[in-house]
Amino acid sequence: MALWVSDSIHWVGAIDWNLRDFHGYETPRGTTYNAYLVQGKDTVALVDTVKAPFVDELLSRVAEVVDPAKVGLIVVNHVEPDHNGGLPAVMEAMPNARVVASTVGVKGVAEYHDGLAVEAVGADDVIDLGGRTLHFLPVSMVHWPDSMFTYCPEVTTLMPNDAFGQHMASAERFADQVGVDLAIEELAVYYSNILMGLSTPVAKAVARIAEVGWAPTVIAPSHGVIWRGDALAKAIEAYGRWTSNTLTDKVVVAYGTMWGSTDALARRIADGVAAEGVEVTLHDLALSPIATVTRDLLDAKGFLLGSSTLHRAMLYRPAGYLQWLGGLKPSGRLGGAFGSYGWSSGAVEQITERMTEIGFTMVGEPYKQKYRPTDDDLAAAFEWGRAFARAVKGA
Ligand code: FEO
Numbered sequence: 044m045a046l047w048v049s050d051s052i053h054w055v056g057a058i059d060w061n062l063r064d065f066h067g068y069e070t071p072r073g074t075t076y077n078a079y080l081v082q083g084k085d086t087v088a089l090v091d092t093v094k095a096p097f098v099d100e101l102l103s104r105v106a107e108v109v110d111p112a113k114v115g116l117i118v119v120n121h122v123e124p125d126h127n128g129g130l131p132a133v134m135e136a137m138p139n140a141r142v143v144a145s146t147v148g149v150k151g152v153a154e155y156h157d158g159l160a161v162e163a164v165g166a167d168d169v170i171d172l173g174g175r176t177l178h179f180l181p182v183s184m185v186h187w188p189d190s191m192f193t194y195c196p197e198v199t200t201l202m203p204n205d206a207f208g209q210h211m212a213s214a215e216r217f218a219d220q221v222g223v224d225l226a227i228e229e230l231a232v233y234y235s236n237i238l239m240g241l242s243t244p245v246a247k248a249v250a251r252i253a254e255v256g257w258a259p260t261v262i263a264p265s266h267g268v269i270w271r272g273d274a275l276a277k278a279i280e281a282y283g284r285w286t287s288n289t290l291t292d293k294v295v296v297a298y299g300t301m302w303g304s305t306d307a308l309a310r311r312i313a314d315g316v317a318a319e320g321v322e323v324t325l326h327d328l329a330l331s332p333i334a335t336v337t338r339d340l341l342d343a344k345g346f347l348l349g350s351s352t353l354h355r356a357m358l359y360r361p362a363g364y365l366q367w368l369g370g371l372k373p374s375g376r377l378g379g380a381f382g383s384y385g386w387s388s389g390a391v392e393q394i395t396e397r398m399t400e401i402g403f404t405m406v407g408e409p410y411k412q413k414y415r416p417t418d419d420d421l422a423a424a425f426e427w428g429r430a431f432a433r434a435v436k437g438a
Pocket of ligand 1: 121123125126186187205265266
């Protein structure tokens with residue numbers, strides 16, 4: 044069912060209850076592809092479309108509100124296929140609509156859709172729908188170069204596409220309906236796994252909202268639930284913390300293990316961290332979703348990565364996780380490497396090299412353990428964890 048978002052704006056998107064993977068990270072709650080119908084006295088605009096398989100769902104919601112042939116404008120805020128994939132089919136159903144995107148978005152639409160031509164809009168453009176106007180702000184790298192925010196000042200509603208989004212399917216449309224704590228937690232998972240490496244452009248884009256005189260009371264992103272009231276204030280406050288890389292005395296311990304020795308080390312290291320009064324979370328990378336590990340790392344000052352050595356190298360799960368993290372470019376954090384080995388070392392050396400490349404400041408020597416750790420070895424691992432926690436507290 045199409046739902047009111049604010050006066051003159053309906054949500055007409057699609058709910059993808061079954062999405063379990065996005066760009067390689069886990070999305071156990073699914074997602075939504077949000078699209079909004081803005082109704083003026085003279086014409087109607089559709090802000091964003093949906094992933095191609097969901098076009099019929101979008102069109103049926105639009106038809107509840109207005110004949111699709113009466114839609115006079117389609118705004119493409121972002122060309123990634125989860126929003127722009129359905130554009131050609133939507134345009135076919137809305138033959139009287141002009142289509143606009145940012146300057147970079149115009150090129151993206153043409154490249155995605157066999158030369159499909161749309162019009163460019165920028166920060167100086169205003170489109171009047173009759174008593175309702177749409178204003179635009181190109182926001183490069185939030186989350187691609189083509190990204191754009193759209194704002195309707197008469198109903199103080201911002202449609203910022205991926206910004207402020209969360210991967211969460213729900214029948215309810217507002218954060219205060221699903222529970223603000225849950226919505227903020229999903230906002231953190233999305234931010235850490237998609238936007239952490241883009242914190243500078245995200246911070247700039249959020250600052251631009253006020254600089255251009257926009258004062259949204261509703262933020263309606265392209266994924267998940269919509270922010271209003273106290274929930275909106277909490278989401279903005281959280282974005283402020285994350286974009287400024289505000290870190291706490293917290294350590295994330297993650298590892299891959301073959302025969303349990305690295306697992307035993309990880310547990311004692313985590314005990315050592317906790318003994319210093321520093322918050323710690325522990326993840327076996329064969330069991331924990333990478334989305335959860337990264338969410339934990341979002342505000343953690345320290346990251347300890349462990350691996351058994353196999354074929355003189357780290358296991359594929361820690362290696363894969365470092366590949367994921369390399370793209371997200373966490374900065375300002377301390378790091379450490381640990382792990383067991385048999386006839387040859389190799390894992391901790393590789394981890395140290397890769398974490399240094401990513402930007403971690405590696406603390407002290409890696410902790411390596413041959414074969415099975417004895418009680419003395421476990422005591423040493425505990426002390427190694429304590430020493431790392433002290434470095435975190437001093438950082
Ligand atoms: Fe939801 Fe960058 O696409």
